[in-house]
Amino acid sequence: MRFAWIDLREVPARQIQAVVDAAVHARMAGVLSADAKLLGTLPPTVTRILADDGPAPAAAPKKPAGKEAKSTAEADPGNSPSAPGADVLLRTFTTQGELDALAADNRATGAGTPVAGFVDVRDDRTLQLSCAGAMALPYTVIHFADPTKIPLEIVLAAAEPAEGKLVTVVDGLEEASIVFDVLERGSDGILFTPRSADEVFALARLLQATTPQLELxxxxxxxxxxxxxxxxxxxxxxxxxxxxxxxxxxxxxxxxxxxxxxxxxxxxxxxxxxxxxxxxxxxxxxxxxxxxxxxxxxxxxxxxxxxxxxxxxxxxxxxxxxxxxxxxxxxxxxxxxxxxxxxxxxxxxxxxxxxxxxxxxxxxxxxxxxxxxxxxxxxxxxxxxxxxxxxxxx
The missing domain is CATH 2.170.16 (Endonuclease - Pi-scei; Chain A, domain 1)
Structure with a gap:
C-alpha cells in the first residue's frame, strides 16, 4: 500500500504547526524532522522519522580470515542506534562501507531504533548504491537528480524481491502521481515537502485515489x-x-x-x-x-x-x-x-x-x-x- 512521509525540514517556521496538524488529521504515514522534540509531540498513529544529517559511520575494518567480523553495534549492543521519541532514524550514505554499517546496525542484537538510509542519485555509482540500499535496508529514501524516471525504473526492478520499502523524494503533487505509477508498481512511498497544509490534504486525496470493486x-x-x-x-x-x-x-x-x-x-x-x-x-x-x-x-x-x-x-x-x-x-x-x-x-x-x-x-x-x-x-x-x-x- 502506497504511503507518504511529510518532510518538515524546509517548511517555513510559520507553516510548520499547520502542516503538522494537517499531516496528523489526514493520517499521513510519517513525519520527518531534524527536531527530536517536535517529533516527540506527535501521536503514535504517525511514524516519527528523525533526520541525522551527518553521514553514516563507516563499517568497521574486516577482521582477518577465520575470525568473525562484527559491527560496532554487534560487538556492543549498548551502542545500537537509539533515537528517543523517534520510530525511524534516517541517515545519509554515500559509499558501500557506510551502507554496510547501516545494514549492520539494523541486524545488531538488541538493536534500538530502525535505521533508514538516504542516498542522492547523481550518476551510475550512486544509482548502483541505491539499488544495494533498497535490498539491504528497511527503508531507502532516494533523491533522483535526473528528472527522467529511468533511474527509478532501474531501482524498482533491482528491488523487486526486497522486503524493505522504497521512498522517493518528489517536488510536487504531479510528480508524486507519476512516481506511484512507474513500472505499474511505483515507489512504495514518497517524501514530500509541502508549502502549506492545503498541499498535505491534496496529497491525502491523491493517496486515496483508488478505484472501487463494483458489484455487477x-x-x-x-x-x-x-x-x-x-x-x-x-x-x-x-x-x-x-x-x-x-x-x-x-x-x-x-x-x-x-x-x-x-x-x-x-x-x-x-x-x-x-x-x-x-x-x-x-x-x-x-x-x-x-x-x-x-x-x-x-x-x-x-x-x-x-x-x-x-x-x-x-x-x-x-x-x-x-x-x-x-x-x-x-x-x-x-x-x-x-x-x-x-x-x-x-x-x-x-x-x-x-x-x-x-x-x-x-x-x-x-x-x-x-x-x-x-x-x-x-x-x-x-x-x-x-x-x-x-x-x-x-
Whole structure:
C-alpha cells in the first residue's frame, strides 16, 4: 500500500504547526524532522522519522580470515542506534562501507531504533548504491537528480524481491502521481515537502485515489429494436483491455451495461484492444470517483473506468474519441428488481457486450431472455455528480 512521509525540514517556521496538524488529521504515514522534540509531540498513529544529517559511520575494518567480523553495534549492543521519541532514524550514505554499517546496525542484537538510509542519485555509482540500499535496508529514501524516471525504473526492478520499502523524494503533487505509477508498481512511498497544509490534504486525496470493486448485476434482455441513424462514439483508450474488460454505458444514470472492448477477433479487420465501440452520444459512461460523463463529452485526457466481468476496476485514460453517424440499435433490459436499463449502440455485428462469466455477445444476435452484465447505480445525477433529488428518466 502506497504511503507518504511529510518532510518538515524546509517548511517555513510559520507553516510548520499547520502542516503538522494537517499531516496528523489526514493520517499521513510519517513525519520527518531534524527536531527530536517536535517529533516527540506527535501521536503514535504517525511514524516519527528523525533526520541525522551527518553521514553514516563507516563499517568497521574486516577482521582477518577465520575470525568473525562484527559491527560496532554487534560487538556492543549498548551502542545500537537509539533515537528517543523517534520510530525511524534516517541517515545519509554515500559509499558501500557506510551502507554496510547501516545494514549492520539494523541486524545488531538488541538493536534500538530502525535505521533508514538516504542516498542522492547523481550518476551510475550512486544509482548502483541505491539499488544495494533498497535490498539491504528497511527503508531507502532516494533523491533522483535526473528528472527522467529511468533511474527509478532501474531501482524498482533491482528491488523487486526486497522486503524493505522504497521512498522517493518528489517536488510536487504531479510528480508524486507519476512516481506511484512507474513500472505499474511505483515507489512504495514518497517524501514530500509541502508549502502549506492545503498541499498535505491534496496529497491525502491523491493517496486515496483508488478505484472501487463494483458489484455487477445480471440484466435480462426484454427487447431489441432498430431505431435508425444516429451518432455513436468509439472510445479509444491509452490502455490494453483484458478479454473480459470493457466500460459501463447506459442511456439512464441509474443503470449501465458492460460494453466489451475490441480485444476479440473480428472478421475483415484486426483487433483493436484499446477500443470500445461504446454507444450513442447521449449515453452515460462511468468514470472514477463515482462520476459520469456523456459519451459526447469524452475526449483525449478523460479518465474512465475499465471494468472486468468480476467487478474489478482500474483507471484508464482516453486517447481519442470518434463520433460517427451509424444505424443504431436499442437494447432494453431489466434487472432482478425490475429496474429498466437501456443501451443504444451501433447496429452492427462486431459491437459486443459482456454476459455473466465474461461471455462475449454480439449485439445483433441478442434475443429476449438473454443475460447481460450491468451495474445498477442508486444515485441521481447533475452534471455527472451524484445528487439526492427526484429524477425520472424514460
Amino acid at each position: 448485476s445480471t440484466l435480462t434482455v426484454e427487447s431489441i429494436r432498430h431505431v435508425g441513424l444516429g451518432d455513436r462514439v468509439c472510445v479509444d483508450t491509452c490502455s490494453h483491455f483484458e478479454e473480459d474488460e470493457g466500460i459501463l454505458v447506459g442511456s439512464y444514470s441509474s443503470g449501465f451495461v458492460l460494453c466489451c472492448s475490441e480485444t476479440h477477433p473480428l472478421p475483415y479487420m484486426p483487433t483493436r484492444p484499446f477500443r470500445v465501440n461504446a454507444g450513442a452520444l447521449h449515453s452515460y459512461t462511468l468514470g472514477p470517483d463515482n462520476r459520469t460523463n456523456y459519451l459526447s463529452e469524452v475526449g483525449s485526457g478523460t479518465a474512465l473506468l475499465a471494468v472486468g466481468a468480476d467487478g474489478r476496476t482500474r483507471r484508464v485514460v482516453v486517447g481519442r474519441a470518434k463520433l460517427e453517424s451509424r444505424p443504431l440499435l436499442e437494447i432494453r433490459t431489466h434487472a432482478e428488481d425490475g429496474r429498466l436499463v437501456s443501451l443504444t449502440v451501433q447496429d452492427d455485428w462486431h459491437v459486443r457486450v459482456l454476459g455473466p462469466g465474461g461471455k462475449v455477445l454480439n449485439v445483433t444476435e441478442l434475443q429476449a431472455g438473454d443475460e447481460l452484465l450491468g451495474y445498477l447505480a442508486t444515485d441521481k445525477r447533475h452534471v455527472g455528480l451524484p445528487i439526492g433529488e427526484f429524477c425520472k428518466e424514460v
